[in-house]
Amino acid sequence: MFGQNGSQRISRRAFLNGVAGAAGVAATAGLVGGCVAPAQPGAVTGGQGNQSLLEVYTLIPAFFMEMGMADATELYNEQIADRGVRIIAEETPDGWETKAMAMVREGNVRWSASGYSQFDHQWRHIQQGLAQPIDDLLQSSTVPWARDHQNSFLYESIYETTRFEGKTYFIPMKLNIFMTGYRQDHLEAAGYETLPETWDEFEVMLGKIKEKLSEENVVPLAVRKDIFRTLGIVFTTFVENPYDENAMLKIDSEEFRECVKMFKHWFDAGYTNLQLMQDPMPDWQKGNVAVGFDSHSWIRIGRSVWGDDKIQGALPPKTDASNPWRTWVHVDSSFVFSGAPHPQEGLDWLLSMLGPEGAPADRHWSGTLTLSGMPVHQNQYDRLLVNGTASPELAKSYEAVPTSTLVPMEAGKYLPIINVKLIPWLERYWGGEVELETAMQNAIDEIDEEVEKQIV
Known part of the structure; x- marks a missing residue:
């Protein structure tokens, strides 16, 4: 759709x-x-x-x-x-x-x-x-x-x-500034008025949402497959510049692995699931998702169903509260x-x-x-x-632009390939089929092979 x-x-x-x-x-x-x-x-x-x-x-x-x-x-x-x-x-x-x-x-x-x-x-x-x-x-x-x-x-x-x-x-x-879109009433049910500022606090909130709303079939977090919609957004908060000198997304970095492992914990804890990951939009529109990372369209679509009061938006949390606001911007x-x-x-x-x-x-x-x-x-x-x-969250989101690294044009050499090759391996890791190093090495090998084919 x-x-x-x-x-x-x-x-x-x-x-x-x-x-x-x-x-x-x-x-x-x-x-x-x-x-x-x-x-x-x-x-x-x-x-x-x-x-x-x-x-x-x-x-x-x-x-x-x-x-x-x-x-x-x-x-x-x-x-x-x-x-x-x-x-x-x-x-x-x-x-x-x-x-x-x-x-x-x-x-x-x-x-x-x-x-x-x-x-x-x-x-x-x-x-x-x-x-x-x-x-x-x-x-x-x-x-x-x-x-x-x-x-x-x-x-x-x-x-x-x-x-x-x-x-x-x-x-x-x-301009596309990516954000966190969430159900205000779901956060309030878990005891929160606003989105937490750090990932540690955010994880605690996910647990409380699961505890309070699981019987209502509400999944705390939606993860989307496109690299720039969920995983990429979160990763940009882990580093000052998520791209290397060749404009390649730093998927072979320790920070990226830490980010991926954080998602693994969320999958293992039941805060999200692979079935929802295939297409979370219908569940978001039905009210069965509490939080998602995406473009502002995620927020707009939610509001078209549930109204302005129930759907709110904010920049994604940080690894440390003292860090500047960062997010995916293209x-x-x-x-x-x-x-x-x-x-x-x-x-x-x-x-x-x-x-x-x-x-x-x-x-x-x-x-x-x-x-x-x-x-x-x-x-x-x-x-x-x-x-x-x-x-109001739109004007607020611009605060992240000067402190974020906009996607460089040359990243287009890699991103479509990363999306095709990396995500399936991460799904296998998050689902418990393979270890992280196996998933990452296989994905990187496949990505390198495809990049070599298209070098101009």
């Missing part, structure tokens, strides 16, 4: 009925199914006085169309109507990477920009030749903040995630296609929709707070989190 970013998948039929009817947003069956138009995108003749209109095709996943990118695109089209340019946003089809790479090779690229590149896919999109450097395009853009792009973000570390080997490739489309972004037919127009669309100000940007960033993600610009942060009606 929910994809890798905790987002509910929107059916193609629902999408077509919902947003494809808006002018300038095309997701017709022919375009999505074949991904190739009868002619190369470009100038068309039509409208009043047979004026030439430049149609610029772009990609947006259906979920983010619904989140606000479709509306933001329409607002941008209104702004540029007198320029003879129109952005036509198409729903990102299944298998788009393979089809786009073929277009790049053949010099027949349909799309000029993509509104979404998942954080751990960005390195791959560069290696595949899909994303092009945009430094020159930023300098030639007429969008006001383009030339000072690097100074437009809340934190320099956000800008750094957009760069590879000294070049800028991406425009951030949302940036999802957007890019201009290599060989794009209209790269400048594609970039200007991204800059206007994902920028710090203006009607298109206001619509996009408002949408992130309702469905997925958070702002990356100061004035959008002020507008939505400080002066707006956003949940």
